[in-house]
Amino acid sequence: MDTIPLIMNGFSQALTVPNILSALFGCFLGTVVGVLPGIGPSTTVALMIPISFAMNPATALIMMMGVYCGAMYGGAITSILINVPGEASSVMTAVDGYPLARQGRGGVAMVLCQVGSFIGGTLSIVGLMIVALPLAMFALEFGPAESFSVMFFALILAATLISESMLRGITALIMGLILASIGTDLQTGIGRLTMGVPELLDGIDNVVVIIGVFGVGEVLWYAVSTYGKAEATLERIGAGRWIPNREEWRSGWGPIFRGSLTGFLTGLLAAGSVLGSFLSYSFEKRLSKHPEQFGKGALEGMTACESANNASTGGALIPLLTLGIPHSGTTAVLLTVLTMYGLKPGPQLMIDQAPLMWTVIASLYIANVILIIMNLPAVGIFIRILDIPLKFLMPIILVFASVGAYSINTSLTDVVMVLLFGILGFFMRWSGFTPVALVLGMVLGERLEQSLRQALMISSDGALIFLTKPISLLFLLLTAAIVVVDLVTRKKGRVADDSEG
Amino acid sequence: MKHPTKLSETLLPVILLVVAALVFISAWRLPVTATADLVGPKMYPGALAVLLAVLSGLLLMGAAPPHGDNEGIKLAGIVRRFVPLVLFSTLYVLALPLLGFMIATAALLMACFYLLGERRHWLNFLIASGCTLATYLLFATLLGIQLSAFPWS
Numbered sequence: 001m002d003t004i005p006l007i008m009n010g011f012s013q014a015l016t017v018p019n020i021l022s023a024l025f026g027c028f029l030g031t032v033v034g035v036l037p038g039i040g041p042s043t044t045v046a047l048m049i050p051i052s053f054a055m056n057p058a059t060a061l062i063m064m065m066g067v068y069c070g071a072m073y074g075g076a077i078t079s080i081l082i083n084v085p086g087e088a089s090s091v092m093t094a095v096d097g098y099p100l101a102r103q104g105r106g107g108v109a110m111v112l113c114q115v116g117s118f119i120g121g122t123l124s125i126v127g128l129m130i131v132a133l134p135l136a137m138f139a140l141e142f143g144p145a146e147s148f149s150v151m152f153f154a155l156i157l158a159a160t161l162i163s164e165s166m167l168r169g170i171t172a173l174i175m176g177l178i179l180a181s182i183g184t185d186l187q188t189g190i191g192r193l194t195m196g197v198p199e200l201l202d203g204i205d206n207v208v209v210i211i212g213v214f215g216v217g218e219v220l221w222y223a224v225s226t227y228g229k230a231e232a233t234l235e236r237i238g239a240g241r242w243i244p245n246r247e248e249w250r251s252g253w254g255p256i257f258r259g260s261l262t263g264f265l266t267g268l269l270a271a272g273s274v275l276g277s278f279l280s281y282s283f284e285k286r287l288s289k290h291p292e293q294f295g296k297g298a299l300e301g302m303t304a305c306e307s308a309n310n311a312s313t314g315g316a317l318i319p320l321l322t323l324g325i326p327h328s329g330t331t332a333v334l335l336t337v338l339t340m341y342g343l344k345p346g347p348q349l350m351i352d353q354a355p356l357m358w359t360v361i362a363s364l365y366i367a368n369v370i371l372i373i374m375n376l377p378a379v380g381i382f383i384r385i386l387d388i389p390l391k392f393l394m395p396i397i398l399v400f401a402s403v404g405a406y407s408i409n410t411s412l413t414d415v416v417m418v419l420l421f422g423i424l425g426f427f428m429r430w431s432g433f434t435p436v437a438l439v440l441g442m443v444l445g446e447r448l449e450q451s452l453r454q455a456l457m458i459s460s461d462g463a464l465i466f467l468t469k470p471i472s473l474l475f476l477l478l479t480a481a482i483v484v485v486d487l488v489t490r491k492k493g494r495v496a497d498d499s500e501g
Numbered sequence: 502m503k504h505p506t507k508l509s510e511t512l513l514p515v516i517l518l519v520v521a522a523l524v525f526i527s528a529w530r531l532p533v534t535a536t537a538d539l540v541g542p543k544m545y546p547g548a549l550a551v552l553l554a555v556l557s558g559l560l561l562m563g564a565a566p567p568h569g570d571n572e573g574i575k576l577a578g579i580v581r582r583f584v585p586l587v588l589f590s591t592l593y594v595l596a597l598p599l600l601g602f603m604i605a606t607a608a609l610l611m612a613c614f615y616l617l618g619e620r621r622h623w624l625n626f627l628i629a630s631g632c633t634l635a636t637y638l639l640f641a642t643l644l645g646i647q648l649s650a651f652p653w654s
Binding site for chain 1: 647648
């Protein structure tokens, strides 16, 4: 089947006035949703279902794809400016984005993120067009054993690379895994670790943990760390310049393309956008000549993970459209929308419903163009937030975080949880633990446990299933190699420090 | 291994040891069901609790290098800033259903501004009112989140 005429036909269908307006509205709403903590893209897409009844399928799907892409773009803004990631996939952006903002380079960080998001998003659509079906079939090779090993690899990689101490990193990770196991056990229906609190039967929302440990934790940290210091040094961060210089552009290209590839490939798997951003960050740190800069304001790490989480959108659509398997909340809602219009996702969808599907794919390109045009000039406006004196900005973040948490389930319990996780975030930082490892454990924890238990259930050789499956074995060996290399590197560093001392 | 003596290095591992014990006991008490698989709902959190206890113990024994980067966190700062902020936030959650979003949020903001060093009450009032109104318009009006603005609304 020749792709060019199909995509050209898709563009001709997508570039009508109602469809462009619909894409514009979706992109705007998606960006707003991405910026605000709490309301995720899945909820927004779900809320749009009743509106979409009055539209033709193409227009409705274009609007929803706009929300999906827009939310990925918007997530970077609050991560960089105020250290409040609205979604799990934006957590890694905050790790280096916020330190960059505190150095007065927040504008540069945001521009590179927007460009990285555009390139990542666009490349992933190219990938979706070219290799959708074979890649989807490859993704089917990933059974529970393989999924467990990949997630285990990502978790250990994050705990060892991001934390300054492996022991503290793994401890934070275990804390995240325990938090993820709170709630109803999916296989037996038993409520676990709920301590008698009925609200905990549904588990703890990832976004609550993220807003708490990052947003509220940062406010508490600012308040305590500035106690007794001269006010002149604390006034404001300052917007600074926002056009990257040549060196900054040059340092961004490699991570953008590598992050896009990682994000696209991990998008095929469960928790793709989160996994993609963590893995691409880790790869960049390994490749960097200045790994010590990571976590303190490295443009490479931030652009790589931001490109990866946008590239995961195209990757995540592949199993959805070609196999009917949603890997995230948003793609699950999109699956509902597709079936609502009588479309049956599967290998035949791209053939049976070719005009509609290629219109949607064309609309993804259009959404990416709209988003970069809309968001790049907005950097100059958003960056002005950093001109607000911190003594005013920090309490505003506290309110923003509380209302964001409330908006998830319109429940005050979530606001209390955010505060508790803020306290935890403060003490973790005080004790040298990285909240990123905790969040990663929390986000991937449930899938890790389910993969482990499913793999053991289908295995006739018990735990040997992880060693007999080649992909699983490969990732377990890689994990072991990472731990050994990390231990040796740290030991060498300590010996060198001692001899210098 | 040198045993850590600083509060920042001992407090969290001690709390984590207690958490690990609670998680283990809670997991152990879970009923065994006929539908349970090999790992079951018990074993996974139980194993994590044991791991957490071991790691916390190692941290208390000084197995991790000391953490030095505390950016001048002082106990006085914790008492005079951290405790009041947590207290204000707790009161905010309690006040929200009673006073409504507008009054509770503006009061929280003004209290926090004052705590963080701004003594001009008129400025605190203006900024707190403006931010409260903007947040309400954004979340309640634009996004349709149910927030009662005032006690009577």
